[in-house]
Amino acid sequence: MAKIYIDTSVVGGCFDVEFKEPSLELFEVFKTGLMKVIYSDIVIMELLPARQEIKDKIDEIPVNYVIDVENNEEVEKLADTYIQQKVLTNKSYGDALHIALATLNNADTLASWNFKHIVNIDKIKLYNAINLKLGYKTIEIMTPKLILKSIIHEKEKRV
8 A cells, every 4th residue: 555645735735726636546546545645743833823724634534544654863864865955945944844754764655735845846856866865765756646647547546
């Protein structure tokens, strides 16, 4: 079963006109158990100022399909490396933490709507180059829309 790390933008996307449909569809996939969702204490912290309905969204997924992970020293060290290597700036430290959390918790894919710092092909190559250099696996990074397309493609291949 695939494990998908979601950042805060995917949760918020469920309530955003532009990203609502694919974000909600991805949450429905999580609810069925077709994929497990990974989210972190960083996501919870970033959601604190959000409306209650946004904060409650993650709780809709049955706990047996949820993996909650926490920030730690190794995560911070990897996030710091992304910044030291100038893939991101200090202003984007939260984004670096999401990428490090997904990488170190063996997510198959990181889902995000952050096109500037996360779902950015040039940056993805740099994150993965750093990951490999440090002995970590590469991380696939996609929008919820692309993840849903890949599910449909896999189903069509089986037919």
